[in-house]
Amino acid sequence: MPSPANVPQKLSTVEDYKEFLDKYDTFMLDCDGKKLVFVTNNSTLSRANYVKKFEKLGIQASEKDIFSSAFATAVYLRNILNFPSDKRVFVIGESGIVDELKDVGIESTGAADDSGAVMTHADFGSIEQDPTIGAVVCGFDININYIKLAKAFKYLSNPDQKVHFILTNNDTTFPAPNGIYPGTGSLVQPLITALGREPLVMGKPNKPMLDCFFSNYHTDPARTCMVGDRLDTDIDFGAQGNIATLMVLTGVSTEQEAMDPEQPIKPTYIIPSFGEFAKVEKA
Ligand SMILES: C[C@H](OP(=O)(O)O)C(=O)O
Numbered sequence: 001m002p003s004p005a006n007v008p009q010k011l012s013t014v015e016d017y018k019e020f021l022d023k024y025d026t027f028m029l030d031c032d033g034k035k036l037v038f039v040t041n042n043s044t045l046s047r048a049n050y051v052k053k054f055e056k057l058g059i060q061a062s063e064k065d066i067f068s069s070a071f072a073t074a075v076y077l078r079n080i081l082n083f084p085s086d087k088r089v090f091v092i093g094e095s096g097i098v099d100e101l102k103d104v105g106i107e108s109t110g111a112a113d114d115s116g117a118v119m120t121h122a123d124f125g126s127i128e129q130d131p132t133i134g135a136v137v138c139g140f141d142i143n144i145n146y147i148k149l150a151k152a153f154k155y156l157s158n159p160d161q162k163v164h165f166i167l168t169n170n171d172t173t174f175p176a177p178n179g180i181y182p183g184t185g186s187l188v189q190p191l192i193t194a195l196g197r198e199p200l201v202m203g204k205p206n207k208p209m210l211d212c213f214f215s216n217y218h219t220d221p222a223r224t225c226m227v228g229d230r231l232d233t234d235i236d237f238g239a240q241g242n243i244a245t246l247m248v249l250t251g252v253s254t255e256q257e258a259m260d261p262e263q264p265i266k267p268t269y270i271i272p273s274f275g276e277f278a279k280v281e282k283a
């Protein structure tokens, strides 16, 4: 029985699950028979590396089934900004960004070179302006450090040319096996504060990722459902795309947050875990 408007419908019985599955053909999953597209804000892995990760989890997927914030950023630089071939990208982030940029023919620097680098006060003089840097792209970087922030600040302050400032995502936290930890949005806030400049953010729930998704996958919005664990990224992303949303309770946001009358972002459905649907096959 559908819930009143704007009150999430809790799915809890096999009947509920069957009725839900009959309604949709495309499921957008935040990584973590139908058509499954993995839509992730996690930019640390390339789509090729996600395919390998899924294989280890027993999930068959190909690169075209994976839509990541790193891939969306590379597509945006290449197709929307027509990034000049004589420019490079300075990356605060991991191999996912570097590999996806390389895949669209864009050279990058920073990520691996400065990880582990220890800066001393004597080093400030060695940070030079670099006219080949046409963009700074920031994603989750487990080895973020002062030298990366100092170089990014220098390049983004270049008085002689506009340098694009792009975040793959701005999740404040992300779930790890034993709890949640600071995410990209928290790691790069020092740079945003120092610059007094807001970056363009690609990942969910932001419009660039949505536009890139629907231009990549011509799904029927009426039979597409965004599945995720975060109200402020996954569910908001689906809501902005006018598609149904299913919130799983295995990640960051809680049922209490979703059911709170003050909560402006409401999932269409709530389910304890995506694994519940396995019960349908056994029924
Ligand atoms: C950042 C990443 O995003 P997601 O895969 O949930 O979109 C995560 O929350 O682990």
Ligand SMILES: [Mg+2]
Binding pocket: 030, 032, 228, 229, 230, 251
């Ligand atoms: Mg998630």
